Amino acid sequence: MSHHIIEVKDLQYTYPDGTPALRGVSFLLTHGETVALVGANGAGKSTLLLHLNGCLIPQAGMVRIGDFPLTRKTLPHVRRTVGMVFQDPDDQLFMPVVYDDVAFGPLNLGLPQEDVEERVMNALSIVGATHLKDRPPYRLSGGEKRSVAIASVLSMAPSILVMDEPTASLDPKARRQLIHLLKTFTHTIIIATHDLDMVLDLCARTIVLKEGQVLADGPTWEILQNEELLDSGHLEKPLRLQGCPRCGGERECP
């Protein structure tokens, strides 16, 4: 199914104030892949993600989602295909109660009432948040907000999920639950994050960005072992691969 493909070719973007954020990024994601996008603060991760669902239109280069290159014309199609989960769920949850929020997208798609209801309940049950449906979003905990934000995107049945730092400011258990949840998804997923341990758990492939360019793109395990590469990308080994803080011993992996 070629419509789950994301192709980015020599993408460049400079913010109107003159900050160059992307200086020629290229990669190709195929159906069902879960890919991590890592890199230093300001490397351009968020800017790149904003291109994938048409929040930003390429200044130079090309983005293709499925069969369509991203242009103003194909925008509605692209937005239906790509679902974006924001870093701060507060940005995403603006309706008075959770149910309305999750129903917002499907309603705007013009679906009939019953379908909407089914989609909403379905999305909420996938993230395990059915019991929250009548609560106002601004009274939820951090982890709950995150789940609802994901549900509000899932209810639009996107084929590709784009997430910006989904584990930020979650407590360890909520983080773990999120990871388990994402593992069950069969979507094509691209995650920008600083949480390299999550990357290790979720993503087979990793793309390292540095100053708006792709520094490396390959199997997660190899990239996250390459200390030189990590260092140049302002990263470090995932914590679980680092030495034990007490005895200082390196972990040997058979």
Next chain:
Amino acid sequence: MSHHIIEVKDLQYTYPDGTPALRGVSFLLTHGETVALVGANGAGKSTLLLHLNGCLIPQAGMVRIGDFPLTRKTLPHVRRTVGMVFQDPDDQLFMPVVYDDVAFGPLNLGLPQEDVEERVMNALSIVGATHLKDRPPYRLSGGEKRSVAIASVLSMAPSILVMDEPTASLDPKARRQLIHLLKTFTHTIIIATHDLDMVLDLCARTIVLKEGQVLADGPTWEILQNEELLDSGHLEKPLRLQGCPRCGGERECP
């Protein structure tokens, strides 16, 4: 020096909308300790920290900083003793340029011009941010903002540092630099965080909060090994103590 002591006794706090955030918290910190405050989202960590420097006044129970119980009268003294680094540096950097921001506290203390200048430059050089002094805060990167926020507190020469999630949304290298920086401090430090690996590196002692009460209080190493306790506190073992993601082998510590 008893003025580096923090004593909290049966502290309770309910938000105006009726949310009970603290339901009787007690502990004692002594001079030079570095203590972690961990717990689930909504456990009351931030609320507790806001009491330590008098941003909130106890509704019941008592907070004592040094020799003085915290009341409206002792507030100025307490605020000089306890420096607070907020979770979102944007909340803390409210002046037009970095220099002004770091100078804000000393100027309010009524110090003469030269002393202010010295303190500002000193604080900036401790966090390695002297080159940023003429930049407006909104143009700094996440890690730079964090450093400047710390400098703006250090310039008031507090004896106790209180930090709320200092590593949130930093890239791995910036996080590591922050940890190194904090290691060099001899202040009494209390850190609320979800980053248990940082706790392992920095704090000899850990306090676990759950639903506004102290669930455990003791040596970090013991607490972070106690799986049952961690689970009940919505936490998990620090990543470096977890099984290897590839071979699944548990790390054995001699």
Next chain:
Amino acid sequence: MANIESSFLDVSYLDTLSYQTTIIHRLDPRIKLITTLFFIATVLSFGKYEIAGLIPFVIYPVVLIALGNLPIAYLLKKVLVAAPFAFFVGIFNPLMDRAVLVQLGPLELSGGWVSFASIMIRFILTVTAALILIASTGFNSVCMALEKMGAPKSLAVQLLLLYRYLFVLGDEASRLTRARSLRTFESRGLGFKVFTNMIGQLLLRTLDRAKRVHLAMRCRGFDGEIRVSRPLKIGGRDLGFMLGWSGLFVLMRLYPIPQWMGGMVAELLK
């Protein structure tokens, strides 16, 4: 204010321009503020049918743009964007005032057209002057200047804080609109109800932020007064700038330089 989002970017860009260190940028902000105000007042003091006398005043923006290394195309674009109100009110002049004022051979110009042209020239001059002020001084310095010149402290502090959080909240708002636009199709879901929820949400977050900012300020000894230690000094060069320009403005106001030059050319042609 049709496109606020791009206005935000403009703010950010103008702000960037003000970080340069040209001769113009280094002048004392108070001097630039006063000179700008004097410039505007002089330009506006001309009669409504004046055109020729206004033209020499172009020299002020031209020189400042050149010396301050400011992008002229960008400034002109900004002026155009702001033009509609002056244009729509001014365009009534030709309709109402049809008496012939100027006769150029067979061409008859009514007073209305002359005064309309005059309005547009004033508009261009005054707006450019204000934009140059901000692009060569920076907003924070203008605030400092205002405060030093006797504006109430609370107003100056207001301006500083407003400017500081403009960017933070602007980001928040643009993320909110972005999130909405991602889930709206064929402009469904852009209605009033959703809008007020978003504004309400943004307002709640703003109030929370204001509370946190206040706490952060209090933690550092804030007692209702903001102290800033940034001495401003007016030197000889600053005075020279102000007096030189003001003198020139007065001269250009008093003497119709274009008429002289035109007259001279006419003499020569004869």
Next chain:
Amino acid sequence: MHMADALISPTVGGAMWVVTAGLTAYSAGKLKENIDDSRVPLMGVLGAFIFAAQMINFSIPGTGSSGHLGGGMILAILLGPHAAFLTMASILTVQALFFADGGLLALGCNIFNLGFFPCFLAYPFIYRKIVGERPTPRRILVGSLVAAILGLQMGAFGVVLETLFSGISELPFGAFLLLMQPIHLAIGVVEGLVTAAVVTFVWKARPEIMETAIAPRAIKAFSMRKVLGGLLVITVLTGGVLSWFASTNPDGLEWSMFRTSGKEELEAPQKGVHALLAALQEKIAFLPDYSFRKSAKEEPEKAGEAQTRGKSTKEESWPAVSVGTSLSGLIGGLMTLIIAGFIGFGLRKYQGRKR
């Protein structure tokens, strides 16, 4: 509905500056009296909020256009009149400086139109009276709607008056009024609805915020009277001083002729010291009195003078100027522009080389 610099005379602009400066000082003083230091950051951040909120818009059904939040009323409700006025002043300053909305000289007018009316009249005398001590959604709706509409109507009327007094625009009073008021009726309805909805939202989500915002500083009627009184005094004073100033100038008609025709100007200084001084004195007081043209015309002698100079058909007609002088003006203007261009170009070159 921002007044633009290009449309006002220095007299009107200056007078309104003085008035707003007075109001600002008064508000700042009031604020200082009620020491509550949490208000300072709140004002600043809320000012930024108004800008941010304007980025979010909604589509108005059936019109294809979109609306957004204006701000004055909501600030008054959340902050009280004095703080709201100051915040409005800072918002308009930023708009004037960055977005070229209005202008520096028109800033006084704009702060008055968009700040004074909603904060000091519409809020205390309309909104507060309707909503009372115990708000209900219905009262908030009615109060916001009426207050926003009337506040904007007053503001629009202010724009009309200021434009009229400036005399730069030829728009007749009646026509301008008929243009401005209905437009601002529509804007006011939208503003009122938005204000009501947002205030209700906050009031339901966090009642405690609204309580602290509304309860403590209900302004008393007597202090309002003082404001209005002070305002009146300032207006009369500045108006008086400025009109005296303006009346010492020659008639607008005469002056403009003087300007457009270069010859007379050239000749003037040649008539000896006496004439020179007189001419100088006329010009130094450079506040033009065109703004008072209507009243000037009523003075028979001056009107008569105008008639002798020009072959006027009706009262709006102006003397035609001979081809020669206008042509020389045109040529001279062009030359000035070219010279200015050269100077700019040269300076930029010079700057570039220095770098």
